[in-house]
Amino acid sequence: MTADGFFDALLAMLIVSLACGALYSRSLYRAVVFFIALGLSLALVWARLSAPDLALAEAAIGAGLTGVLLLSALKHQAAEPLRPMRPSFQLLMAVLTGVTFLLVLTTVWSMPAGMAQVGQLALNSVNDSGVEHPITAVLLNFRAWDTLLELLVVVLALLGVRQLKLPNDRLPVAWPLLLAWSKLLAPLSLLLGVYLLWRGADAPGGAFQAGALIGSGLLMLKLVGLAPTTPWSHWGIRLLVLLGSFTFLLVAMATDVFGAGWLTYPPGWNKALILLIEVAATASIALSLAMLAGSDHRELNQ
Amino acid sequence: MTDVQLFVGLGLLLWLLGLHAVMTHRHTIHRLIAINVSGSGVFLVMVSLASRGEGVDPVMQALVVTGLVVAVCATAFALRLGSARQQSHDEAESPS
Numbered sequence: 369m370t371a372d373g374f375f376d377a378l379l380a381m382l383i384v385s386l387a388c389g390a391l392y393s394r395s396l397y398r399a400v401v402f403f404i405a406l407g408l409s410l411a412l413v414w415a416r417l418s419a420p421d422l423a424l425a426e427a428a429i430g431a432g433l434t435g436v437l438l439l440s441a442l443k444h445q446a447a448e449p450l451r452p453m454r455p456s457f458q459l460l461m462a463v464l465t466g467v468t469f470l471l472v473l474t475t476v477w478s479m480p481a482g483m484a485q486v487g488q489l490a491l492n493s494v495n496d497s498g499v500e501h502p503i504t505a506v507l508l509n510f511r512a513w514d515t516l517l518e519l520l521v522v523v524l525a526l527l528g529v530r531q532l533k534l535p536n537d538r539l540p541v542a543w544p545l546l547l548a549w550s551k552l553l554a555p556l557s558l559l560l561g562v563y564l565l566w567r568g569a570d571a572p573g574g575a576f577q578a579g580a581l582i583g584s585g586l587l588m589l590k591l592v593g594l595a596p597t598t599p600w601s602h603w604g605i606r607l608l609v610l611l612g613s614f615t616f617l618l619v620a621m622a623t624d625v626f627g628a629g630w631l632t633y634p635p636g637w638n639k640a641l642i643l644l645i646e647v648a649a650t651a652s653i654a655l656s657l658a659m660l661a662g663s664d665h666r667e668l669n670q
Numbered sequence: 671m672t673d674v675q676l677f678v679g680l681g682l683l684l685w686l687l688g689l690h691a692v693m694t695h696r697h698t699i700h701r702l703i704a705i706n707v708s709g710s711g712v713f714l715v716m717v718s719l720a721s722r723g724e725g726v727d728p729v730m731q732a733l734v735v736t737g738l739v740v741a742v743c744a745t746a747f748a749l750r751l752g753s754a755r756q757q758s759h760d761e762a763e764s765p766s
Contacts, residue, residue, distance in 0.1 A: 396699055403706065417717050418726050422735060425739075430710070437749055473679060476682065476719075490729050491725055507732045521743055
């Protein structure tokens with residue numbers, strides 16, 4: 369077995385044990401901590417599978433933001449005992465999932481090797497897209513529809529959370545070391561985020577990774593009480609949350625009315641339009657994610 | 671066994687472990703963790719399949735980048751929904 373294969377096998381074992389810890393741990397707090405560790409190890413897997421874009425996004429979103437969300441939800445939970453289902457039911461489910469596993473595994477392993485045609489097509493026409501990095505080209509040019517709808521999903525999630533009655537409690541006072549670290553880390557995350565956004569044209573990075581990173585910096589400041597409040601009632605906050613979707617929709621409508629069709633960028637304008645959408649989307653994603661995870665009753669409901 | 675096969679198997683295993691836990695747990699947060707684990711399994715299968723050929727399939731990877739953001743938004747909404755339910759439950763039990 370080569371060194372790479374050994375590392376992969378170790379990583380796979382680590383992930384299986386972390387997943388079992390997250391899923392079958394008796395205490396919820398322990399399950400959440402296992403889950404955060406699982407997210408970080410998955411970022412390593414993405415790096416091994418030559419998907420650095422995903423590694424960046426997973427480390428910021430999967431491990432960071434989801435962890436904060438779960439931990440803050442845990443705080444509001446009453447100490448509800450974890451009542452497991454009947455053992456016979458659990459066994460039945462285990463047998464069912466085991467059979468499914470074998471069936472799907474044989475199907476997937478026998479799939480033909482090689483890339484799907486659409487991926488090959490995307491790789492071949494990257495040069496016409498206006499950016500050099502294939503994933504950014506797919507996200508903002510070839511499959512821009514997906515990205516537009518995704519931005520709308522982010523807005524919808526925030527609107528959905530607004531409709532609920534949020535718990536109204538104050539955050540505990542942050543201890544000095546946390547305050548000092550946040551003051552150091554938050555500007556760094558902003559700097560790194562802007563760098564990722566800029567690099568996204570020809571290297572791993574882009575609007576989502578940048579937005580997630582800047583959003584986690586903002587969230588950190590919110591949690592230690594250093595960030596200014598971002599009340600939904602302020603028009604500037606609403607504008608910033610909607611900016612990404614609005615810019616994208618405006619570009620789409622302009623290309624439809626004056627150009628070749630919905631989201632078909634006119635030649636020569638590619639780079640400028642993609643950059644415009646990316647900057648607007650980064651700002652919206654950063655603020656929306658920070659508000660989704662860190663805003664309370666006073667900011668969202670009033 | 672190549673590393674692609676290893677990671678496809680791992681992704682399927684995560685997916686099914688998560689599925690099993692969704693069905694056998696009762697607690698909201700525990701179930702949401704399970705859904706997220708099985709979602710990560712699906713992403714893992716997709717990305718492993720994307721790196722089968724000569725290069726890396728950018729369409730699959732871009733789909734997963736989109737999926738990660740959608741997953742965290744859905745989790746945020748579901749968690750808030752769960753704690754709102756808990757809150758109304760508490761208020762109904764102890765009217766103050």
